[in-house]
Amino acid sequence: MTNKGIQRRDFIKLSVTGLSAATLFSSFTAFSSKSEKKSKNIIYRTLGKTGLKLPIVSMGAMRGENKNLIEAGLKLGIIHYDTAHVYQNGKNEEMLGEVLKNQKRKSYIIATKVVPEDMDRKSGELGSGATAEAFLNKLDISLQRLQLKQVDILYIHSISSRQAVLHPEMIKALKLAKEQGKTRFVGISTHQNEPEVLEAMIEAGIYDVALVAYNFKQDHRELLKATIDKAAKAGLGIVAMKTMAGGFLDKEKTKPINTIAALKWVLQDENVCTSIPGFTSFNQLEESFSVMGDLAFSEQEKRDMEFALQTTGMYCNQCGQCLGQCSKNLPINDIMRAYMYTYGYSEASKGKELLTSLNLKTDPCSGCDTCTVSCTNNFAIANRIKDVTRVINVPNEFLV
Amino acid sequence: MLYKLLLVFFTLPFIVNGQSFPDKLLKVNDWQSKSDKSYYDEQNLYDYINGASDFYLSYSFKDLWVVDYTSSDNEVLTLEIYRHKNPYCAFGIYVEERPLDANKIPIGTESHLSDGAYYILTGSYYVKIFPREKTNDAAKMEAFAKMIVSLLSNTTQFPIELSYFPKEGSISETERYTAENYLGQEGFNGVFAKSYRIGNQAFKLFILKQDSLSADKIVANYFKNTNYSFKQLSGFNIVKDKYNGPVMIYYSKGLVIGILGHPKPNKVQNLISEAIKLSKL
Numbered sequence: 211m212t213n214k215g216i217q218r219r220d221f222i223k224l225s226v227t228g229l230s231a232a233t234l235f236s237s238f239t240a241f242s243s244k245s246e247k248k249s250k251n252i253i254y255r256t257l258g259k260t261g262l263k264l265p266i267v268s269m270g271a272m273r274g275e276n277k278n279l280i281e282a283g284l285k286l287g288i289i290h291y292d293t294a295h296v297y298q299n300g301k302n303e304e305m306l307g308e309v310l311k312n313q314k315r316k317s318y319i320i321a322t323k324v325v326p327e328d329m330d331r332k333s334g335e336l337g338s339g340a341t342a343e344a345f346l347n348k349l350d351i352s353l354q355r356l357q358l359k360q361v362d363i364l365y366i367h368s369i370s371s372r373q374a375v376l377h378p379e380m381i382k383a384l385k386l387a388k389e390q391g392k393t394r395f396v397g398i399s400t401h402q403n404e405p406e407v408l409e410a411m412i413e414a415g416i417y418d419v420a421l422v423a424y425n426f427k428q429d430h431r432e433l434l435k436a437t438i439d440k441a442a443k444a445g446l447g448i449v450a451m452k453t454m455a456g457g458f459l460d461k462e463k464t465k466p467i468n469t470i471a472a473l474k475w476v477l478q479d480e481n482v483c484t485s486i487p488g489f490t491s492f493n494q495l496e497e498s499f500s501v502m503g504d505l506a507f508s509e510q511e512k513r514d515m516e517f518a519l520q521t522t523g524m525y526c527n528q529c530g531q532c533l534g535q536c537s538k539n540l541p542i543n544d545i546m547r548a549y550m551y552t553y554g555y556s557e558a559s560k561g562k563e564l565l566t567s568l569n570l571k572t573d574p575c576s577g578c579d580t581c582t583v584s585c586t587n588n589f590a591i592a593n594r595i596k597d598v599t600r601v602i603n604v605p606n607e608f609l610v
Numbered sequence: 611m612l613y614k615l616l617l618v619f620f621t622l623p624f625i626v627n628g629q630s631f632p633d634k635l636l637k638v639n640d641w642q643s644k645s646d647k648s649y650y651d652e653q654n655l656y657d658y659i660n661g662a663s664d665f666y667l668s669y670s671f672k673d674l675w676v677v678d679y680t681s682s683d684n685e686v687l688t689l690e691i692y693r694h695k696n697p698y699c700a701f702g703i704y705v706e707e708r709p710l711d712a713n714k715i716p717i718g719t720e721s722h723l724s725d726g727a728y729y730i731l732t733g734s735y736y737v738k739i740f741p742r743e744k745t746n747d748a749a750k751m752e753a754f755a756k757m758i759v760s761l762l763s764n765t766t767q768f769p770i771e772l773s774y775f776p777k778e779g780s781i782s783e784t785e786r787y788t789a790e791n792y793l794g795q796e797g798f799n800g801v802f803a804k805s806y807r808i809g810n811q812a813f814k815l816f817i818l819k820q821d822s823l824s825a826d827k828i829v830a831n832y833f834k835n836t837n838y839s840f841k842q843l844s845g846f847n848i849v850k851d852k853y854n855g856p857v858m859i860y861y862s863k864g865l866v867i868g869i870l871g872h873p874k875p876n877k878v879q880n881l882i883s884e885a886i887k888l889s890k891l
């Protein structure tokens with residue numbers, strides 16, 4: 211998981227803060243109400259309204275052909291394991307079942323996922339073949355493989371449309387699965403159109419957990435972050451996946467990502483209860499164990515995230531093309547610079563100082579229905595302005 | 611020179627290009643491909659097979675074509691062609707998904723049939739063919755499968771390392787190829803393994819064959835990571851691996867053979883000796 215350190219000039223000293231306006235306060239206390247240290251080494255968070263308390267690092271067992279990895283995870287304190295009906299044509303669930311059958315049932319939390327029948331891969335919508343019966347038949351097979359009568363979390367696998375989230379047969383299947391005692395909680399896993407899926411889950415009101423692709427590299431990470439916040443407030447437990455963002459910054463795979471730093475970036479969002487990286491080596495497992503107890507960036511991790519964020523477009527290149535486009539004549543490039551200070555370099559005080567000098571209000575975009583600014587980097591300007599101008603109201607003693 | 615180039619072009623087995631669906635696959639026997647074809651590569655395979663894509667990617671998956679075909683009888687099938695970096699990787703993902711009770715059929719390097727669907731290993735390709743309805747004509751489906759294989763690759767040989775595994779005590783259909791991190795050790799890549807049962811004890815025999823320089827490094831790193839003090843890299847060593855239990859490793863000039871999962875691996879050391887003999891045949 212860890213690269214060997216990407217060498218970059220250390221031109222900005224990073225403070226140890228979270229990267230979200232929503233957590234500016236909580237990131238400066240040792241642990242907010244959302245995180246607690248049950249033991250000296252592990253941070254636990256509560257999975258929404260399920261009430262389950264989980265370590266912030268769990269395990270995606272999908273690459274775990276080595277049973278010893280799972281056993282090592284159990285010894286380290288990893289409680290939650292994630293698999294799916296389709297992984298390795300069922301062998302993944304079978305392997306997990308073999309390992310966990312020797313453990314006390316209450317000592318672990320297991321999730322599996324079932325893909326509905328008749329899902330259009332392009333639109334993500336379900337056809338008439340997506341029946342509750344077919345879904346539950348697959349679940350029964352999964353339970354047999356896992357050697358369990360009940361899983362803790364059952365997800366509908368790989369959902370990307372509102373239609374699928376609200377599909378009556380899927381809702382029926384999940385309700386029946388609960389009634390029949392085959393699962394304690396239900397949810398959806400999604401790695402596409404996540405905000406739309408999350409909004410629909412909130413609307414449906416029956417879901418307990420959302421397993422969401424979430425990482426620093428996503429183009430829509432700000433919208434996703436905001437939607438996750440909304441979902442968490444609605445009681446949904448949030449589990450993050452794909453936190454390593456593919457392992458490389460570029461398609462050619464010449465720029466490796468510091469995956470520990472990437473994992474910390476996600477977990478610094480306290481709306482995320484836990485994450486499920488897939489481990490294929492004991493070294494990866496041990497490294498992630500260190501994250502379980504400490505989310506602060508090391509100096510190297512700060513540098514690597516700075517480089518990664520720069521590469522993925524967190525930073526405005528100050529081209530000035532946006533000037534004159536705003537109907538209120540806001541100094542967009544300066545506001546974007548404040549955004550960089552606050553969220554890129556974690557220097558919120560510097561960001562606030564800049565915004566104050568521009569005489570801006572907390573929500574300078576209010577009154578505008580649509581944003582007239584077109585950014586050459588395709589930044590969501592209105593969202594960024596909204597996110598960064600919140601800092602104006604944060605007392606100085608809380609900022610670094 | 612031009613003549614030689616043309617000769618090479620026409621005599622090579624037809625290769626599926628990464629980004630264009632080959633003309634020769636547009637119509638196969640009585641089956642006509644539909645115009646709407648889907649192409650996936652390493653960046654978006656997840657969109658097609660979600661989290662299962664991690665397995666494929668670990669086996670150096672390159673790209674996938676998903677194409678529907680219709681016959682003159684209006685039957686429909688779906689063809690999926692997964693292309694991997696090399697035949698070893700294709701073998702790896704194929705056996706990952708192969709059930710223990712696989713119903714094998716003689717197509718390509720190996721194939722099996724499950725619920726009317728074909729799963730075929732041929733060269734660097736892992737091919738899947740799904741009938742839309744279970745009532746599809748089985749003979750026509752099989753003929754289609756054979757033709758696709760003949761168009762993709764003429765390789766029918768398994769990786770040579772598989773011939774090194776002794777038969778005594780071996781459990782059928784348990785061959786595996788781990789592309790990366792065998793034993794949970796980073797860099798311990800490209801390992802074949804097979805399950806055995808002798809007496810009441812189940813365990814695995816694993817084999818890695820590489821150039822000496824790479825293999826030296828792999829073995830030395832493993833010894834270092836497990837804090838194992840060794841007198842010499844080559845020969846027999848039993849490592850007390852804190853995660854995997856006792857692991858017996860034999861190493862000589864690029865050939866690594868090991869026993870994993872047996873509490874007293876020296877009791878089945880003869881299997882390693884047998885594998886060494888087979889490797890020299």
